[in-house]
Amino acid sequence: MEQRRGRLTVYLGAAPGVGKTCAMLDEARRRVERGTDVVVGLVETHGRAHTEARTEGLEVLPRRTVEHRGTTFTDLDVDAVLARRPAVVCIDELAHTNVPGSAREKRAEDVEVIRAAGIDVVTTVNIQHLESLNDQVERITGVRQRETVPDAVVRSADQIQLVDMAPEALRRRMAHGNVYRPENVDASLTSYFRVGNLTALRELALLWLADRVDDALGDYRRAHRIDHPWPTKExxxxxxxxxxxxxxxxxxxxxxxxxxxxxxxxxxxxxxxxxxxxxxxxxxxxxxxxxxxxxxxxxxxxxxxxxxxxxxxxxxxxxxxxxxxxxxxxxxxxxxxxxxxxxxxxxxxxxxxxxxTHAQAGRATRARGAGSSLSTRRQLAGWAAAVVLPVVLTWLLQRFEDTDQLPLAEMLLLAGTVLVALVGGLLPALAAAVVSFFTLNWFFTPPTGVLTVAEPANFVALLVYVAVAGGVATVVDRASRRAAEATLARTEAATMGALSRSVLTGHDTAEAVVARLRETFGQDAVSLLARTASGWQVVAASGGPCAATPDEGDTRVRVDDDHVLVLTGDPLRASDQRVLEGFAVQTSLVLEYRRLRTREDRAAALESAEATSTALLRAVSHDLRTPLATMRTSVDGLVGGGELVGPDDRAELVRSLDDGIDRLERLIDHLLDLSRLEAGLLQPVLRDRSLDEVLPLAVAGHPPGAVSLEVDESVPMVRTDVGMLERVVANLVGNAVRASRSTGATPVRVLAHVLPGTVEVLVVDRGPGVPAAQRERMFAPFQRLDDSSVGGLGLGLAVARGLTEALGGTLEAEDTPGGGLTMVLAVPRAEPPTGTGSGTGTGVGG
Missing domain, CATH: 3.40.50.620 (HUPs)
Incomplete structure (x- = not known):
């Protein structure tokens, strides 16, 4: 037999301290007096004497202990409840979160396990702990409830008892020390337990419980098949x-x-x-x-x-x-x-x-569908057919000599009425039916030539004919209108589907929307206007001449408070209005997408700037401090050393001071260059120059034998800024010398290769090299080759590439055959004089 599920009774407190735990224990005592097996699984007395007194005479199960971060906690022992297996168990504070390391995260989950075992549960919860009211309670009290329980858990209870108390009575109870310790009373009364807060919590509890009662009443009426209303509220x-x-x-x-x-x-x-x-x-x-x-x-x-x-x-x-x-x-x-x-x-x-009553009361309106969806030409053709077709059919029937032509005439004229309904709609078909009635009566119903009907059967046949013709015409017209509606709906669905897809892909633009709108409705021009402080501004336009203000167009549709679509051309039909509004919705989405993209780009720029600033501060805190410390040490030695500092030591201190100044100047120059590059303020002065003017100065200053300049005099001139190119080459050579020195490799070689349109300056070292995956990363600001080197902010290569791009060139890194790194600096060649060949050669380079 299937296990019976335990019932759940919840005592819902309107606020802390209203007495929900005491109410739960009072029910436990009443059930014990009636002979029910009741135990207390867990009760939180919070040191309140009157609460502890209510546990006397009740069986209280021991709690389990849990160790967490060196502290011992006690909590509900679910296994003990299941082993004891009482009829009813009382468990306080349903919204409680269990100690980390427990089998389940929430006490509500423990209750579900106990109920699944067939044990009834009586529990408590405050209104502020319901998940759906969490935000409202925070706005009212200013306190965020960290422990919550899903509303569905409480709503699933078999019985909910509201424990309520007037705010003034609850504040008196607190003032007497029956809720919190005396040292906490004053702070509580002036913050969480203010009269306004308690009144609002009380109203939340009543409204929430009223909804629960509504649900229960609906379930009861459905179960008992009660159809008539039970008006419990307005x-x-x-x-x-x-x-x-x-x-x-x-x-x-x-x-x-x-x-x-x-x-x-x-x-x-x-x-x-x-x-x-x-x-x-x-x-x-x-x-x-x-x-x-x-x-x-x-x-x-x-x-x-x-x-x-x-x-x-x-x-x-x-x-x-x-x-x-x-x-x-x-x-x-x-x-x-x-x-x-x-x-x-x-x-x-x-x-x-x-x-x-209202303003439109008693005003006759056209019945729905009375207006025809057919074109004026088709309606005119239908009216003409309603008159001509019966006459033509009658003339044809008169050619036959058979005297009993009434059945055949009725069938042909009925077919003609259906044809008129297909061509012109309902009203022409009804007119054709009337004309056919008189035609049948005059020409084919004995006695002919008069409107008198001799035989009653013939008279009934004529009446049936008119009724059938009218009914058939109505059905045909309605079917025709439904087909037209279906076609229009299919067209609208296809258009709206295309619009939805374009919005979802995010590739549509305002220009594309107005162009598609002009194409869909066959307009001469469509423009999207934006309202500005100085008037209307055209955001996007298609066709021409486009309207510059809403009043200049033939059709207008509002997009939002500040934008409007203006169409110039033939007026649109009323049936096109819904599709036009769909375009307006898409336009608003496109504009919103554009605003979001702008915000995203601005946020990305701010994020990049913040990352750069953070990296700069982190680097400056170390790398600028290093040369300053060296300079300070040298100055202290020179000033305070006196006679103890010999000539050699003095020369060494001066050299260290000079090196520190050079390094500091280089770091500051890099920072200034980077800021100018990012701001777009660094503008090169491009002239035709020879590499002989640049490279010797760029490689100067290094120890003898550290750099080998191997550039032939036949290398053509380049289009560049001498100062900026010199700084780029000097930076690359300096990095290469430091890398070669770390491995004791051969001197750094500076070569030149002549290519069509460019001259490549190669700086070749035999140092440790850089893995291919890190080569692009080392050109980013504040990136060093191993993230541990000293003596620089990691700006050198970033500045070098920025200066190179400003000169119209490129800077890339390649492997040196046999080990090391080769920096390839491509500089645009000077334009050859008119009438001379460009030539392609190779400079000297081992």
């Missing part, structure tokens, strides 16, 4: 027709709902199930937004009988009042067919019906 249902009066009805319903505290506003719109489009979609959308603004809920149902559907919804929602508008139809139609308001009132039963 629920006002507004019947939204989709007409211009919808907003008036909603506002009136909202006023009625405001009269009762805790009332609800519901709006319902019935969609007819005839498969035809609802002409009031835009009004319905506005009504839906209005209902949401007024705090109500909007519902849509499908039904053939509008009145019955509205009443069924109101009954199912336990409505106390129905708000219905006065019919817009004229008196004659209301007299013949009645009105939806009258039918709703007759079907509502116990639900009150509030009939609201």
């Amino acid at each position: 629920r006002v249902v507004v019947a939204v027709t989709g007409g211009p009066e919808s907003e008036t009805l909603i506002r009136r319903g909202a006023k009625l709902a405001e009269r009762a505290v805790g009332s609800e506003l519901l709006a319902v719109h019935v969609i007819a199930d005839d498969g035809l489009r609802d002409p009031g979609e835009r009004q319905v959308a506005r009504a839906q937004q209005l209902v949401a603004t007024l705090g109500g809920t909007f519902h849509t149902v499908v039904g053939e009988d509008v009145a019955r559907a509205v009443v069924d919804f109101a009954t199912g929602a336990d409505a106390t009042m129905l708000v219905v508008g006065v019919s817009r139809h004229g008196r004659l139609r209301r007299l013949l067919t009645g009105s939806s308001g009258d039918r709703i009132a007759s079907l509502a039963g116990a639900v009150d019906v509030h009939l609201v």
Whole structure:
């Protein structure tokens, strides 16, 4: 047999200290007195004497102990509860989080395990610990609850008891020391336990529990098949027709709902199930937004009988009042067919019906579908066929000598009526049916030549003919309109699908939207305008001439408060409005995407700048301090050494001071160069120059034998800035010399290769080299080859590449055959004089 699941009883406290734990223990004592096997699995007394007194006479199970970070904690022992297997167990504080290392994270999960074993559980929880109310409680009290329990756990309880107390009574209880220790009372009364906070928590508890009671009542009614309303609170249902009066009805319903505290506003719109489009979609959308603004809920149902559907919804929602508008139809139609308001009132039963008048009341409106979706040409052709076709068919039938032509004439004229319905719609088909009736009566129904019918059977046949012709024409017209609606809907769906895909891919632009809009609707020009302080500005345009202001266009559609789409060309049909609004929505998404991209780019730039600043500060704190420390030591030695400093030592100190100054100048120069490059302030002065003017100066200053300059005099001139190129080469040579010195390799070689359009300056070393995966990384600012070298901020190669790109060249790193690294600096060649060849050669290079 399947294991019985334990029942769950929850004592819900409106605030801490209202007495929920005492209420749980009082129930335990009552059950024990009735002979029920009850144990206390866990109770938190918080040192309160009156709470501890209520545990006397009850069996309290021992707690389990848990070690965590050197501290011993006690908690609920689920295994002990399962081993004891009582009928009921009391477990305090359902929202508690277990000690790390426990089998389950939350005490609520422990309770589920116990209930699964068939043991009833009585527990407690405060309203502020419910997950859905966590944010509201924080806004009210300013305190974030760290321990929460999902609402579904509490809602699943078989019984919920609210433990409540007036705020003033709870504050008196606290002042007497019955809740917190005396040293904590004053702080609590002036912060969390203020009267306003307690009142708000109390209201949250009542409203939350009211929703739970609503759910239970609904379950009870469904279980007992109770269909009639049980009005437990005010629920006002507004019947939204989709007409211009919808907003008036909603506002009136909202006023009625405001009269009762805790009332609800519901709006319902019935969609007819005839498969035809609802002409009031835009009004319905506005009504839906209005209902949401007024705090109500909007519902849509499908039904053939509008009145019955509205009443069924109101009954199912336990409505106390129905708000219905006065019919817009004229008196004659209301007299013949009645009105939806009258039918709703007759079907509502116990639900009150509030009939609201409005500006459109009593104004005759065209029946839905009376307007034809066919073109004017087809309608004119249908009217012409309605007159001509019966005449032509009659003339043809008169050519036959058979006297009994009535059945054949009826069939042919009926076919003609169907043909007219296909061509021109319903009204021409009805006209063709009437014309056919008189034609049959005059020419084919005895006695012919008069409108008199001798035989009753013939008269019935004529009447049946008219009825069948009208019915067939109606069916054909409706089918035709449905086909037209389906075609239009398919076209709109395809267009909207394409728009959705373009938005999802994120590749669409404002220019692409206006171009597609112009193509879709065949407009002469489409422009997207933005409102600025000085007037309207064109953001994107397609075709021409484009409108520069909304008033210059033929059709306008609002995108948002600051943007509008303006179309110039043939006026659009009303059926195109929904697709046009889809374009407006896409345009707003594109603009929002553009704004997000701009913010993302700005954020990325700020993030990059922050990373650069952080790296700079970290590097400056060390690398600038090193030469300064060297210089300070040298100066102290020179100034304070006196006679103890010999000539050799003095020369060494001066050399160290000079090296420190050089290194400091180099670091500062790199920082300035990098900042100028990033700001775009460094502009080269390009002239035709020979490498003989640059390379000797760039390699000077190194110890003899450290650098080998191997450039032939035949190397052509380059287009460059001498100073910037010298700094680039000097930087590369300096790095290469330091790398070669670390391995004791051969001197650094500086070569030149002549290529079509460029001259490559090669700086070749035999040092340790750089792995291919790190070569691009070493050109980034604040990157060093091994992240441990001293004497630089890691800006040298970043500055060198930036200067090279400013000169119109490139700087790359390659392997040196046999080991090492070769820096390849490509510099643009000077333009050869007119009439001379460019030539290609190779400079000297071992």
